[in-house]
Amino acid sequence: MEPLNHLDSFVQSAEGGSFSVAARRLGLTPAAVSKNVARLEAALGLRLFQRSTRSLTLTEGGERLLRQISAPLQQLQDAMADVAQDDGQPSGTLKVGVALAFGRMYLLPLLAEFVQRYPGIMPDWHFDNRPVDLIGGGFDVAIGGGIDLTPGVIARELAPVHIVATAAPRYMAGRPMPRHPADLAALDGIARRSAGSGRLRNWTLRNAKGEEGVAEHRASAIFDDPEAMAHAAALGMGLALLPSPHATPYLERGELIRLLPGWSARTGPLSIYYSSKKLLPAKTRLFVDFIVERFREPAFARRISGM
Incomplete structure (x- = not known):
């Protein structure tokens, strides 16, 4: 199995760009990965990497070897893992x-x-x-x-995921229930900031009839985590437009109620x-x-x- 370990160290180092990355993937030390690659180079009589203190670059021979062995090595490892069984x-x-x-x-x-x-x-x-x-x-x-x-x-x-409007019963106490997404503008709410772009998320809700309405509200807080939004809404801080998986536990416990039943926005699955x-x-x-x-x-x- 030693030659396979040497090849695996080479492939992981080439794909990761360093011995340290390969070591993390393989559960080894960087020194052990470097030694495996050195033994492979000695066996082949070929230098596979150009090494410096800051980078690890494949030689022409290293690039050729990587192209030739990556897929076969993965198939062999998968086959071995597939038959490796305990009782x-x-x-x-x-x-x-x-x-x-x-x-x-x-x-x-x-x-x-x-x-x-x-x-x-x-x-x-x-x-x-x-x-x-x-x-x-x-x-x-x-x-x-x-x-x-x-x-x-x-x-x-x-599963599909939908954005639904929610609020705590105590927040809605004494307030008229919205009948259309436009009615949300009269309420305070927790806005969501996209972790990727940093922009505030906007949602257009739709119902079964195909009607649409932009869900806008007064922002009382801005969070980038839907679970934190659900918790804040349950504390009565305002409405929250939540992904359905995050809203469901709070709705089931009665800590949140669904605003605009029948209206939702489809997000990525x-x-x-x-x-x-x-x-x-x-x-x-x-x-x-x-x-x-x-x-x-x-x-x-x-x-x-x-x-």
């Missing part, structure tokens, strides 16, 4: 990227069942609201929205992202199928979509 069960570490609140509310409760089914698979979950770099970060799976479909990544849609390679490791394939199956359950799907 007939798939095994290995499953690195998953999920958003903080969404992961805690909806995905973490599913984890116990998955682990019970496949005890040989070790969950390595990373909770972060920022979209992950699936390939560069060494993730097996990411779940969320707005992740770039870079080369080598595919997405399977799990919630998807599960994974490598587009033909032969997925068993651990990844089983997890993807497990999550897709759960999201197809009608009750679960309704909670996510808010419809």
